Amino acid sequence: MNRIILFGLALISCVLLHAQRKIDVLHYTFRIGLSDSSDNITGDALIRFRMLETTPNLLIDLAAVNPATSKGMKAGKVMMKGLPLTYTQTEQQLNISLGAIVSAGDTAEIQIQYSGVPSDGLIISKNKYGHRTFFADNWPNRGHNWLPCVDDPGDKASVDFIVTAPQHYQVVSNGLLIEETSLSADKKLTHWREDVPINTKVMVIGVAAFAVQRSGTIAGCIPVYSWVYPEDRDKGFYDYEQANEILPFFIREVGPYGYRKLANVQSKTIFGGLENANTIFYAEGSVRGDRRSEGLLTHEIAHQWFGNMATEKSFAHLWLSEGFATYMTIYYMESKYGRDTAVKMLEEDRRQVAAFARKSNRAIVDEDPDFMKLLNANSYQKGGWVLHMLRQQLGHEVFMKAIKKYYAQYAGSNADTRDLQHVFEQVSGKSLKTFFDQWLYQPGIPQLDIKWNYAPRTKKITITVKQLQPQAFSFPLKIAIQCSGGKTQTQVLQVKNNTDTFSFSLTGTASSVLADPDTELLYEGTVTGK
Ligand SMILES: [Zn+2]
Numbered sequence: 001m002n003r004i005i006l007f008g009l010a011l012i013s014c015v016l017l018h019a020q021r022k023i024d025v026l027h028y029t030f031r032i033g034l035s036d037s038s039d040n041i042t043g044d045a046l047i048r049f050r051m052l053e054t055t056p057n058l059l060i061d062l063a064a065v066n067p068a069t070s071k072g073m074k075a076g077k078v079m080m081k082g083l084p085l086t087y088t089q090t091e092q093q094l095n096i097s098l099g100a101i102v103s104a105g106d107t108a109e110i111q112i113q114y115s116g117v118p119s120d121g122l123i124i125s126k127n128k129y130g131h132r133t134f135f136a137d138n139w140p141n142r143g144h145n146w147l148p149c150v151d152d153p154g155d156k157a158s159v160d161f162i163v164t165a166p167q168h169y170q171v172v173s174n175g176l177l178i179e180e181t182s183l184s185a186d187k188k189l190t191h192w193r194e195d196v197p198i199n200t201k202v203m204v205i206g207v208a209a210f211a212v213q214r215s216g217t218i219a220g221c222i223p224v225y226s227w228v229y230p231e232d233r234d235k236g237f238y239d240y241e242q243a244n245e246i247l248p249f250f251i252r253e254v255g256p257y258g259y260r261k262l263a264n265v266q267s268k269t270i271f272g273g274l275e276n277a278n279t280i281f282y283a284e285g286s287v288r289g290d291r292r293s294e295g296l297l298t299h300e301i302a303h304q305w306f307g308n309m310a311t312e313k314s315f316a317h318l319w320l321s322e323g324f325a326t327y328m329t330i331y332y333m334e335s336k337y338g339r340d341t342a343v344k345m346l347e348e349d350r351r352q353v354a355a356f357a358r359k360s361n362r363a364i365v366d367e368d369p370d371f372m373k374l375l376n377a378n379s380y381q382k383g384g385w386v387l388h389m390l391r392q393q394l395g396h397e398v399f400m401k402a403i404k405k406y407y408a409q410y411a412g413s414n415a416d417t418r419d420l421q422h423v424f425e426q427v428s429g430k431s432l433k434t435f436f437d438q439w440l441y442q443p444g445i446p447q448l449d450i451k452w453n454y455a456p457r458t459k460k461i462t463i464t465v466k467q468l469q470p471q472a473f474s475f476p477l478k479i480a481i482q483c484s485g486g487k488t489q490t491q492v493l494q495v496k497n498n499t500d501t502f503s504f505s506l507t508g509t510a511s512s513v514l515a516d517p518d519t520e521l522l523y524e525g526t527v528t529g530k
Helices: 230-240 243-253 294-303 319-337 339-359 378-394 396-410 417-428 433-440
Strands: 023-033 041-051 057-061 072-080 087-089 093-097 107-117 122-126 132-136 157-166 170-173 176-184 187-198 205-208 211-218 222-228 262-267 279-283 447-455 460-467 475-483 488-495 499-505 510-515 524-529
Touching: 057 107, 072 087, 072 093, 157 170, 157 205, 170 187, 211 230, 211 243, 222 230, 222 243, 230 262, 243 262, 243 294, 243 319, 279 294, 294 319, 319 339, 319 378, 319 417, 339 378, 378 396, 378 417, 378 433, 396 417, 417 433, 447 510, 460 475, 460 488, 460 510, 488 499, 510 524
Parallel strands: 023 157, 222 262, 262 279, 447 524
Antiparallel strands: 023 041, 041 107, 057 093, 072 107, 087 093, 122 132, 132 205, 157 187, 170 205, 176 187, 211 222, 447 460, 460 499, 475 488, 475 510
């Protein structure tokens, strides 16, 4: 996701679902009824699942009606094998009594009928042109505000959305269009099917008046579409058409695209963009007709590999989505516009990480139960910088080999930070424990006080590197020494203690010293000396 729009919305609180999951969902079929007469939706969910453990009770996430706002979902009939089941509905969950009708290892299907006005998750509102729209916005675990589900990134399932809505709307969703049928003069049924398992955070429907264009076909079989507001047709088609250039780049660099289509959709997401599986929602302001949303498109398209296909096991490892999307965008820009563009982006990101580190004492891998708080410079910019440093320290070829292997190994499933570490260790043949421990599990970044002194008599320079932050990091620090006569001598210093002193000979008189001349290290600091 791109969080540009999110600043100011960070106070939205998320409820951590502590459910003891005893099922693995295999498939959802959601039948959703929408109307223009009210914001009330009707739902009928079929959930096919495998029992992982014999249990008399099944917990399904579904936000209940809040008496203060009258918004939320009221469950109706709950059925299994043709029999009605009893249940209780708490604030965030249905607790369904199964009795002894299913046991561990069984595959079963439960049907849940429900209705209500969504308090979140499905945004029913007007777009910037004053037209009524319905846009799902499930990240991180807001899906259960309108869908009964296991609202957890660790559980992926295939999904059918069968939406009945007034005729004048078009419906877009994950996967492929299966059916579009007029039911009556004013009702239309639209059925989309996603047969690649995805998690609820990237399940989506968008219901609005759209202009729709098939802008290209990638790899001979993947159609690319633009879905934009009709008023923005020309500008939107022009802006979103860039996906046809971005998608092949990641197929070439990372591995096969995991889905059957890519739709880029103008929407009412609260985020700058949300990477919903193969059906990316962008904020409505993303369409300007100037292609300045290229970075946003690249970020969300990169998520189709990192976040959607290869998914973090839990939100504590969110950087496996956001750090990857951040760095893959820089990598794309480097490839398209050159290294100077990438360096500018890295320098800006480094400034943001340093500013965040000054006020936060948290590591990238973060168990904070308020997932919205994880949309920070640690998950995005610092995560991106971690990948950049791996690329610098291991070399481009080893880095890309590890990225490809990680994707090949975890596409379709879930990974955590140590899983990524093991892949990089296998490919590089090096232990990366210190690297991963300090950059991902330790807060902050190196704050360096670098002092140098040149002794003309011995022609030696002495450089003292002090780490001012609480815990010392271990890293290579490149130093460029400008010598008299215009020559530059570079030296890589292996820094690992609170204070390290290095001394070596120069061929000329040192006139200035520059730390990290090639933008390879995440740090902040000063260099002084003579
Ligand atoms: Zn993102």
